[in-house]
Amino acid sequence: MKHFTSVNDVNDLNKWVSEALKIKSDPLGFVDIGGQKTMGLVFLNPSLRTRMSTQKAAMNLGMNTMVINMDKEGWRLEMNDDVIMDGYTVEHIKEAAAVLGQYCDILGLRCFPNLKDKQEDYSEDILNKFIKYCGVPVVSLESATRHPLQSFADLITIKEHATKSKPKVVLTWAPHVKPLPQAVSNSFSEWMVKAQELNMVDFVITHPEGYELAEEFTKGAKITHNQNEALKDADFVYVKNWSSYSNYGEILTDGKGWMMDNEKLKLTDNAKVMHCLPVRRGLELGNDILDGKNSLVIHEAANRVYAAQTVLKKLIEGNKL
Amino acid sequence: MKHFTSVNDVNDLNKWVSEALKIKSDPLGFVDIGGQKTMGLVFLNPSLRTRMSTQKAAMNLGMNTMVINMDKEGWRLEMNDDVIMDGYTVEHIKEAAAVLGQYCDILGLRCFPNLKDKQEDYSEDILNKFIKYCGVPVVSLESATRHPLQSFADLITIKEHATKSKPKVVLTWAPHVKPLPQAVSNSFSEWMVKAQELNMVDFVITHPEGYELAEEFTKGAKITHNQNEALKDADFVYVKNWSSYSNYGEILTDGKGWMMDNEKLKLTDNAKVMHCLPVRRGLELGNDILDGKNSLVIHEAANRVYAAQTVLKKLIEGNKL
Amino acid sequence: MKHFTSVNDVNDLNKWVSEALKIKSDPLGFVDIGGQKTMGLVFLNPSLRTRMSTQKAAMNLGMNTMVINMDKEGWRLEMNDDVIMDGYTVEHIKEAAAVLGQYCDILGLRCFPNLKDKQEDYSEDILNKFIKYCGVPVVSLESATRHPLQSFADLITIKEHATKSKPKVVLTWAPHVKPLPQAVSNSFSEWMVKAQELNMVDFVITHPEGYELAEEFTKGAKITHNQNEALKDADFVYVKNWSSYSNYGEILTDGKGWMMDNEKLKLTDNAKVMHCLPVRRGLELGNDILDGKNSLVIHEAANRVYAAQTVLKKLIEGNKL
Numbered sequence: 001m002k003h004f005t006s007v008n009d010v011n012d013l014n015k016w017v018s019e020a021l022k023i024k025s026d027p028l029g030f031v032d033i034g035g036q037k038t039m040g041l042v043f044l045n046p047s048l049r050t051r052m053s054t055q056k057a058a059m060n061l062g063m064n065t066m067v068i069n070m071d072k073e074g075w076r077l078e079m080n081d082d083v084i085m086d087g088y089t090v091e092h093i094k095e096a097a098a099v100l101g102q103y104c105d106i107l108g109l110r111c112f113p114n115l116k117d118k119q120e121d122y123s124e125d126i127l128n129k130f131i132k133y134c135g136v137p138v139v140s141l142e143s144a145t146r147h148p149l150q151s152f153a154d155l156i157t158i159k160e161h162a163t164k165s166k167p168k169v170v171l172t173w174a175p176h177v178k179p180l181p182q183a184v185s186n187s188f189s190e191w192m193v194k195a196q197e198l199n200m201v202d203f204v205i206t207h208p209e210g211y212e213l214a215e216e217f218t219k220g221a222k223i224t225h226n227q228n229e230a231l232k233d234a235d236f237v238y239v240k241n242w243s244s245y246s247n248y249g250e251i252l253t254d255g256k257g258w259m260m261d262n263e264k265l266k267l268t269d270n271a272k273v274m275h276c277l278p279v280r281r282g283l284e285l286g287n288d289i290l291d292g293k294n295s296l297v298i299h300e301a302a303n304r305v306y307a308a309q310t311v312l313k314k315l316i317e318g319n320k321l
Numbered sequence: 322m323k324h325f326t327s328v329n330d331v332n333d334l335n336k337w338v339s340e341a342l343k344i345k346s347d348p349l350g351f352v353d354i355g356g357q358k359t360m361g362l363v364f365l366n367p368s369l370r371t372r373m374s375t376q377k378a379a380m381n382l383g384m385n386t387m388v389i390n391m392d393k394e395g396w397r398l399e400m401n402d403d404v405i406m407d408g409y410t411v412e413h414i415k416e417a418a419a420v421l422g423q424y425c426d427i428l429g430l431r432c433f434p435n436l437k438d439k440q441e442d443y444s445e446d447i448l449n450k451f452i453k454y455c456g457v458p459v460v461s462l463e464s465a466t467r468h469p470l471q472s473f474a475d476l477i478t479i480k481e482h483a484t485k486s487k488p489k490v491v492l493t494w495a496p497h498v499k500p501l502p503q504a505v506s507n508s509f510s511e512w513m514v515k516a517q518e519l520n521m522v523d524f525v526i527t528h529p530e531g532y533e534l535a536e537e538f539t540k541g542a543k544i545t546h547n548q549n550e551a552l553k554d555a556d557f558v559y560v561k562n563w564s565s566y567s568n569y570g571e572i573l574t575d576g577k578g579w580m581m582d583n584e585k586l587k588l589t590d591n592a593k594v595m596h597c598l599p600v601r602r603g604l605e606l607g608n609d610i611l612d613g614k615n616s617l618v619i620h621e622a623a624n625r626v627y628a629a630q631t632v633l634k635k636l637i638e639g640n641k642l
Numbered sequence: 643m644k645h646f647t648s649v650n651d652v653n654d655l656n657k658w659v660s661e662a663l664k665i666k667s668d669p670l671g672f673v674d675i676g677g678q679k680t681m682g683l684v685f686l687n688p689s690l691r692t693r694m695s696t697q698k699a700a701m702n703l704g705m706n707t708m709v710i711n712m713d714k715e716g717w718r719l720e721m722n723d724d725v726i727m728d729g730y731t732v733e734h735i736k737e738a739a740a741v742l743g744q745y746c747d748i749l750g751l752r753c754f755p756n757l758k759d760k761q762e763d764y765s766e767d768i769l770n771k772f773i774k775y776c777g778v779p780v781v782s783l784e785s786a787t788r789h790p791l792q793s794f795a796d797l798i799t800i801k802e803h804a805t806k807s808k809p810k811v812v813l814t815w816a817p818h819v820k821p822l823p824q825a826v827s828n829s830f831s832e833w834m835v836k837a838q839e840l841n842m843v844d845f846v847i848t849h850p851e852g853y854e855l856a857e858e859f860t861k862g863a864k865i866t867h868n869q870n871e872a873l874k875d876a877d878f879v880y881v882k883n884w885s886s887y888s889n890y891g892e893i894l895t896d897g898k899g900w901m902m903d904n905e906k907l908k909l910t911d912n913a914k915v916m917h918c919l920p921v922r923r924g925l926e927l928g929n930d931i932l933d934g935k936n937s938l939v940i941h942e943a944a945n946r947v948y949a950a951q952t953v954l955k956k957l958i959e960g961n962k963l
Contacts, residue, residue, distance in 0.1 A: 028357055031357060036670050036673060036701070036702070038698060038701070040694070046396070048389065048391075048396070048417075048420075049420055052361070052387055052389065052421070052424045053424060055387055056359060056387070056424045059357070059359065059385045060357070064701045066694055066697055066698070068690065068694065070690075072393065072714065075688070075690070075920065078923070081929075082924070082929060083923065083924060084923075084924035084925055085922040085923045085924055085925050086819045086922065086924075086925050087819075090920050090922075091919070091920035091921070092921075092923050094932070094933075095919055095920065095921060095932075095939065095940070096690075096920075098940045098943075099690075099691055099919065099940065099943040100694070102940065102943050102944040102947070103694045103695060103698045103947065177407045177408075277412070277416055277420065278396065278411050278412035278416065278417075279412070279413075279416060280406040280407065280411075281399070281404065281405070281406045281413050282403075282404060282405035282406055282407075283405055283406050283407050287402075287403060290415070290416075291415075297416065298416070298419045298420065298423065301419075301420040301423050302423040305423070305424065349678055352678060367717070369710065369712075369717070369738075369741075370741060373682070373708055373710065373742070373745045374745060376708055377680060377708070377745050380678070380680065380706045381678070393714065498728050498729075598733070598737055598741065599717065599732050599733035599737065599738075600733070600734075600737060601727040601728065601732075602720070602725065602726075602727045602734050603724075603725060603726035603727055603728075604726055604727050604728050608723075608724060611736070611737075612736075618737065619737070619740045619741065619744065622740075622741040622744050623744040626744070626745065
């Protein structure tokens with residue numbers, strides 16, 4: 001594995017989960033492999049959980065870390081080729097990425113979509129150019145269309161808490177007041193579809209009409225607009241808002257009735273409830289669930305460290321850093 | 322000691338000061354106790370001295386550090402329970418604190434008062450909720466009503482420079498152009514009252530009418546509106562502005578005549594002059610004093626490291642981290 | 643060497659370059675000399691390359707690092723003496739520098755010129771006061787009139803890529819849309835003049851009329867307004883915009899025809915092309931050059947680490963830290 005940007009970079013999902021759980025049981029067991037290597041965390045958009053968990057993962061491996069908040073400390077990057085840079089952009093991504101690659105052995109990049117131009121977002125232009133020009137292994141810290149470290153942490157959490165060999169996992173859309181990217185949902189779906197192929201889970205997606213995710217991420221999943229039907233006998237319910245993909249970036253409904261709460265939990269098989277955080281209480285997810293014993297949201301956040309640590313360990317080993 | 326938020330967390334003031342001075346004489350003497358543990362420094366308000374000195378203290382103990390500027394990098398936290406989060410707040414303190422606790426072995430928190438709602442500020446709602454939900458030991462990096470690491474550093478500085486067994490310490494109000502919290506003054510008073518009980522100091526507070534601090538912090542101190550009388554034979558003069566507690570958050574006077582300078586120093590027993598910094602020269606404190614040999618302000622700043630280091634060492638040991 | 647702010651702090655240019663290249667061949671060869679010492683990086687203006695490369699250099703020597711973005715995290719500093727600080731400035735540089743010196747063994751400082759008051763900028767008032775009050779060794783991370791770590795990295799790069807014992811080096815002005823400081827150009831010139839004295843290079847400066855640099859930096863260099871003549875047989879072309887020194891801080895021309903590109907490269911002896919970055923593509927430098935094999939811009943950026951590492955090593959040794 002040269003880079004880590006999607007589930008397609010994982011050769012053996014089962015093995016990765018086992019390795020992550022082994023690391024979790026002894027987080028400092030590999031503290032010697034990162035010695036004096038540098039992990040650079042580049043943020044074109046703000047981050048809290050991802051920054052801290054990845055920084056912690058790198059430190060657990062004995063790496064040094066440097067955080068670069070390009071949105072605040074840096075400057076506006078030019079993405080287009082063959083332009084005359086006489087406007088607002090201060091540096092071309094060609095130079096910026098190449099320079100960052102000189103100072104870091106592994107680079108993490110966060111680059112959100114603009115939610116205005118679907119084609120541009122889904123081309124993953126920024127991530128791809130960054131990889132092309134930086135010259136070192138890259139870890140996605142959430143890109144325009146995917147959030148693979150989150151999905152990996154989610155899968156680890158499901159494996160940890162599953163009481164059946166093939167639990168039913170439901171991804172359900174939730175209401176929100178702001179138009180959010182599809183990245184977390186795309187990515188979760190992509191990982192669950194892969195897990196389903198390996199008989200690790202049974203996967204269902206439910207959302208209102210008009211919120212269909214891009215087929216490339218969901219192919220193989222059962223999809224229904226009937227939330228109640230989807231929730232039936234569920235073992236895990238993954239709650240997440242996303243804006244429309246077809247009417248790109250739009251909010252199509254206030255989603256009344258879609259919020260997951262204890263009443264809906266009765267439809268499930270006493271399901272564990274998941275969310276990537278931050279979560280809007282009382283809007284996306286009921287306080288009753290978040291404050292109750294079925295919530296796994298803090299466990300997911302904790303597992304972000306071990307997901308990142310597994311990925312970094314594999315990048316160090318795979319690229320012979 | 323589970324947390325460190327006030328002088329009430331200190332079991333033996335004399336012993337703590339001795340321990341801090343021992344650490345100062347050999348700052349790296351305990352560099353092995355923090356190995357790979359993580360100190361998270363969470364700022365809801367800006368910081369320079371506190372961030373650097375606490376970070377340095379953690380590094381001197383061999384800890385890793387992560388700085389989280391929530392006010393700039395993070396998002397607006399929801400503090401109220403049972404709300405529907407469909408407004409500006411992005412994450413509830415319940416989740417935010419719990420997540421931070423997953424990534425850090427000790428958390429430092431800075432949370433200023435808003436100076437608008439006295440009851441809210443003095444309830445220390447944010448600090449208390451943070452402690453309740455984060456699940457790890459917490460160090461106050463200045464909260465709404467106290468700044469205990471500053472006060473501890475001040476006491477260390479007094480002990481270092483005292484030439485009498487029971488020096489006279491005077492806290493004097495000073496003019497300022499902005500309404501400032503009472504936290505530093507409350508905290509200094511609280512520590513000095515405790516020190517006075519132990520016969521370590523003789524403590525007097527002086528301020529204009531209307532600037533009475535909350536009694537819970539000052540009970541046991543002599544209080545006078547006559548600055549000249551207070552300064553008589555003083556060995557240490559602690560200069561600090563604060564806004565009114567009774568007329569909460571208000572500036573009641575421009576304080577003409579209250580600025581400490583060399584002229585007033587003559588009333589004292591060649592007193593050493595202290596200030597927590599940043600200081601407004603020529604407004605709070607005269608340039609003559611700050612540039613002269615009686616100023617201890619840089620010594621206090623230096624001792625912030627050893628105060629923090631003592632506290633962190635005790636938290637590591639006391640919580641068996 | 644107590645501080646590093648210009649080429650005048652270098653006792654032997656040849657030896658320094660050799661030492662830097664030796665460090666480059668084994669960056670972790672001196673990882674033990676910085677043990678637990680702290681490098682503070684203080685930015686009054688934003689930085690990307692300088693922050694990361696210096697941080698990396700410090701970590702390669704085993705130092706801890708603390709970054710202080712005064713422009714964002716800190717507060718407005720008062721530079722003037724004997725003022726009454728009842729306005730916008732929150733802390734005097736006397737206290738700010740002294741406090742930073744308590745927490746760090748070496749301090750790096752970035753302080754740009756305001757480009758409004760030539761005398762003020764060229765007095766290097768901020769840098770000098772910072773040095774005066776902080777009490778520890780200081781490294782310039784670019785000041786009002788110089789950028790010595792950049793120039794040192796540039797010299798290293800020239801030595802690495804030179805195929806002649808005394809290559810011809812040309813500093814050429816380039817167009818830009820914003821008025822930029824003269825610091826990089828001053829500094830590069832100062833280092834090249836010194837290198838020329840040691841027979842390491844043959845140095846020429848070319849720029850439009852009105853863009854003469856201050857003589858203190860250029861004395862000894864050949865200076866011409868005829869770019870084509872300057873470029874003839876050049877081995878290295880250093881491209882850089884700067885605003886006028888005589889009409890201080892002004893843009894005097896759009897510089898049509900001054901941009902370096904492959905057409906102009908034909909005038910040279912297949913010269914290598916340099917730029918300190920960030921570079922405005924298509925305005926300062928042609929895409930054809932930046933994307934071609936003659937560009938050294940990324941090599942220069944890489945060498946920033948080894949320049950800084952050499953300087954820090956010498957400061958640690960020279961000051962017996």
